Amino acid sequence: MTTHAGPRTTAPGALARCRASVEPALRAAVASLHPQPRRMASFSLGWCDADGTPSTGSGGKGVRQALAVLATEAVGAPAELAVPAAVAVELIHTFSLVHDDIMDGDERRRHRDTVWKAFGTGPAVLTGDALFALGVRTLAVAGGEHGATAVCRLAETLGDLVHGQADDLLFETRPWTGPGAVGLADYRAMADRKTGALLGCAMALGPVLAGAAPPVVGALSEAGRQLGLAFQVVDDLLGIWGDPQATGKPVHSDLHRRKKTLPVLAAMALDEKAAERLGRLLGSPGPLSTTDAERAAAIVEGAGGRDFALEDARRQVAAARDCLTAMPLEESATREIVALSEYFLDRQL
Amino acid sequence: MTTHAGPRTTAPGALARCRASVEPALRAAVASLHPQPRRMASFSLGWCDADGTPSTGSGGKGVRQALAVLATEAVGAPAELAVPAAVAVELIHTFSLVHDDIMDGDERRRHRDTVWKAFGTGPAVLTGDALFALGVRTLAVAGGEHGATAVCRLAETLGDLVHGQADDLLFETRPWTGPGAVGLADYRAMADRKTGALLGCAMALGPVLAGAAPPVVGALSEAGRQLGLAFQVVDDLLGIWGDPQATGKPVHSDLHRRKKTLPVLAAMALDEKAAERLGRLLGSPGPLSTTDAERAAAIVEGAGGRDFALEDARRQVAAARDCLTAMPLEESATREIVALSEYFLDRQL
Numbered sequence: 001m002t003t004h005a006g007p008r009t010t011a012p013g014a015l016a017r018c019r020a021s022v023e024p025a026l027r028a029a030v031a032s033l034h035p036q037p038r039r040m041a042s043f044s045l046g047w048c049d050a051d052g053t054p055s056t057g058s059g060g061k062g063v064r065q066a067l068a069v070l071a072t073e074a075v076g077a078p079a080e081l082a083v084p085a086a087v088a089v090e091l092i093h094t095f096s097l098v099h100d101d102i103m104d105g106d107e108r109r110r111h112r113d114t115v116w117k118a119f120g121t122g123p124a125v126l127t128g129d130a131l132f133a134l135g136v137r138t139l140a141v142a143g144g145e146h147g148a149t150a151v152c153r154l155a156e157t158l159g160d161l162v163h164g165q166a167d168d169l170l171f172e173t174r175p176w177t178g179p180g181a182v183g184l185a186d187y188r189a190m191a192d193r194k195t196g197a198l199l200g201c202a203m204a205l206g207p208v209l210a211g212a213a214p215p216v217v218g219a220l221s222e223a224g225r226q227l228g229l230a231f232q233v234v235d236d237l238l239g240i241w242g243d244p245q246a247t248g249k250p251v252h253s254d255l256h257r258r259k260k261t262l263p264v265l266a267a268m269a270l271d272e273k274a275a276e277r278l279g280r281l282l283g284s285p286g287p288l289s290t291t292d293a294e295r296a297a298a299i300v301e302g303a304g305g306r307d308f309a310l311e312d313a314r315r316q317v318a319a320a321r322d323c324l325t326a327m328p329l330e331e332s333a334t335r336e337i338v339a340l341s342e343y344f345l346d347r348q349l
Numbered sequence: 350m351t352t353h354a355g356p357r358t359t360a361p362g363a364l365a366r367c368r369a370s371v372e373p374a375l376r377a378a379v380a381s382l383h384p385q386p387r388r389m390a391s392f393s394l395g396w397c398d399a400d401g402t403p404s405t406g407s408g409g410k411g412v413r414q415a416l417a418v419l420a421t422e423a424v425g426a427p428a429e430l431a432v433p434a435a436v437a438v439e440l441i442h443t444f445s446l447v448h449d450d451i452m453d454g455d456e457r458r459r460h461r462d463t464v465w466k467a468f469g470t471g472p473a474v475l476t477g478d479a480l481f482a483l484g485v486r487t488l489a490v491a492g493g494e495h496g497a498t499a500v501c502r503l504a505e506t507l508g509d510l511v512h513g514q515a516d517d518l519l520f521e522t523r524p525w526t527g528p529g530a531v532g533l534a535d536y537r538a539m540a541d542r543k544t545g546a547l548l549g550c551a552m553a554l555g556p557v558l559a560g561a562a563p564p565v566v567g568a569l570s571e572a573g574r575q576l577g578l579a580f581q582v583v584d585d586l587l588g589i590w591g592d593p594q595a596t597g598k599p600v601h602s603d604l605h606r607r608k609k610t611l612p613v614l615a616a617m618a619l620d621e622k623a624a625e626r627l628g629r630l631l632g633s634p635g636p637l638s639t640t641d642a643e644r645a646a647a648i649v650e651g652a653g654g655r656d657f658a659l660e661d662a663r664r665q666v667a668a669a670r671d672c673l674t675a676m677p678l679e680e681s682a683t684r685e686i687v688a689l690s691e692y693f694l695d696r697q698l
Contacts, residue, residue, distance in 0.1 A: 032508075034515040099478060103471035122452035125474055126515060129448060129481070133507035136485055140497075140504040148489075148497035155489040158482035159381075166383040166475060 011343030014336040018066035022086040037130035050118040064202045072206030073333035084142035085205030091135035099128040111248035157201040164194025171260045177279040191232045199228030223323035230316035236261035252293040267305030274303035360692030363685040367415035371435040386479035399467040413551045421555030422682035433491035434554030440484035448477040460597035506550040513543025520609045526628040540581045548577030572672035579665035585610035601642040616654025623652035
């Protein structure tokens with residue numbers, strides 16, 4: 001079996017096809033909410049403006065729902081079977097964005113105000129809770145012979161998400177250097193829970209519902225985790241060097257926020273002198289000037305942090321592909337998963 | 350079969366006995382959390398002060414865990430079988446308190462700062478999320494033949510909780526009089542979701558796990574809903590006439606917060622003149638003076654709002670008892686449920 005990706009253009013096609021199978025059920029689920037959280041949930045999903053006017057183009061890329069569908073097709077099951085899993089995972093992902101934006105104080109996401117910024121903190125808490133509850137409910141009521149196993153897996157993932165977010169928040173208070181400093185291993189453990197777990201869950205749930213063999217579910221889950229880690233690294237790279245036009249965030253935004261992301265931590269691990277200079281720049285109190293942010297970005301790049309992170313993401317995408325090729329999976333779906341992975345990796349290249 | 354309560358002293362005894370079967374598992378579940386949310390969750394459960402020093406006496410009454418255990422014993426199953434259900438329900442209840450306090454801006458609960466007041470809003474959001482995820486996980490991993498049915502019921506309840514809270518928040522922006530005013534039916538629908546649903550779920554989950562017959566589960570669930578409504582009314586009465594020493598809240602606190610609670614809405618429905626005066630007093634902008642709050646309390650009482658609410662709670666407790674007597678249940682556990690109900694009703698008498 002070959003798993004080389006077909007033409008690159010298959011990735012947007014796969015995203016669109018999967019979205020078409022999932023979105024009606026996702027919209028129906030959100031429509032069942034109380035009108036207030038429904039409107040804010042629709043806003044957070046990019047379906048309307050803050051005043052309720054329908055809109056398009058501000059939603060997420062739908063990578064989780066796509067991977068849920070493709071993994072299910074990869075085990076030979078129909079896309080329909082993946083729908084409750086895909087809806088649950090998209091809802092839980094959106095919940096985590098809405099609540100994380102409150103905790104992180106982030107005011108902008110996808111070129112728009114975040115939910116708490118647009119509607120207030122209390123309503124944003126409620127919106128996240130509504131999405132969380134709806135995600136659990138969607139999967140729980142899907143039922144079927146393997147429903148309970150799927151719900152268990154989602155429940156474990158919810159614990160991972162919270163644990164990862166708690167770690168990430170704690171990173172802010174931990175020092176850049178010296179005892180208690182955040183190291184690469186700390187970063188990886190955090191990212192595995194905060195981002196890897198839900199992608200792993202996305203690729204496992206449909207196959208679980210389809211009754212796929214445990215080693216196959218395990219391989220798909222691991223592939224999802226690796227892709228989650230890779231996407232997190234790409235986000236980290238975009239958070240420093242991303243084009244504000246594309247990311248909807250200011251240039252060097254993660255440096256201004258003094259976030260302990262992989263490129264910076266890698267630079268500090270690779271180069272003692274860079275570590276000292278970055279620790280001084282990013283560890284100082286008060287706002288970071290534009291010049292200092294530029295300087296920090298240059299130090300990270302000079303010390304090899306950017307290349308290290310990029311290599312990391314490439315290795316994780318390759319590891320995901322290895323997980324897939326080790327198993328007897330449907331060729332076409334597998335090819336689309338690989339194409340998707342490379343497409344997202346290319347966002348940064 | 351007789352369901353008259355035994356001596357009143359059985360209620361604290363029942364609470365203590367049920368707590369003893371549930372608390373070790375509840376503590377073990379919370380101990381599995383990330384250290385940061387673990388400490389805040391322990392604080393919210395009354396197990397420690399904000400600085401982590403162990404404490405006692407600030408926890409809830411544990412009525413939900415007690416009803417979960419007693420309902421399970423009432424269908425002839427052992428208390429142990431109820432434990433994951435009881436833990437899940439206590440965790441979900443605590444989650445809703447932590448997040449509702451953020452949304453309502455409440456600074457005090459049980460004579461202490463609320464979680465957001467003690468630790469900040471972001472950490473309180475995280476704590477609620479951690480409790481929510483842990484509650485779902487605890488029930489999901491309990492498994493068993495009827496585990497999936499139990500998880501479904503909890504998931505539906507989560508949706509009810511969010512819906513009820515959304516209604517309650519919306520009440521704040523709705524007028525006291527005229528078109529769009531909050532009526533008694535609106536109040537009951539809100540309270541049924543916000544408080545009734547979780548009590549109903551508490552009394553249903555253990556019996557579901559024990560494989561009790563659907564009519565029995567239905568009767569126990571309905572009994573729990575009725576008790577939930579009764580407890581909400583008692584809370585409403587305490588919110589106006591409760592002793593600050595006992596409630597840990599200022600006198601007339603719900604009037605100062607201009608909350609649309611049952612006694613006030615009943616007074617307005619019963620007496621047109623009172624409705625007009627209350628609408629003027631409570632509908633005015635700016636803070637309510639002590640004199641105005643006293644005046645409003647007197648108008649509510651004079652118009653019969655206090656008696657109406659009390660009668661409502663009594664009727665709901667009687668309806669709960671009727672649900673129980675209609676079914677072939679274990680006598681001793683049923684007697685304890687009735688004793689508990691009357692004990693909580695008496696808090697207000």
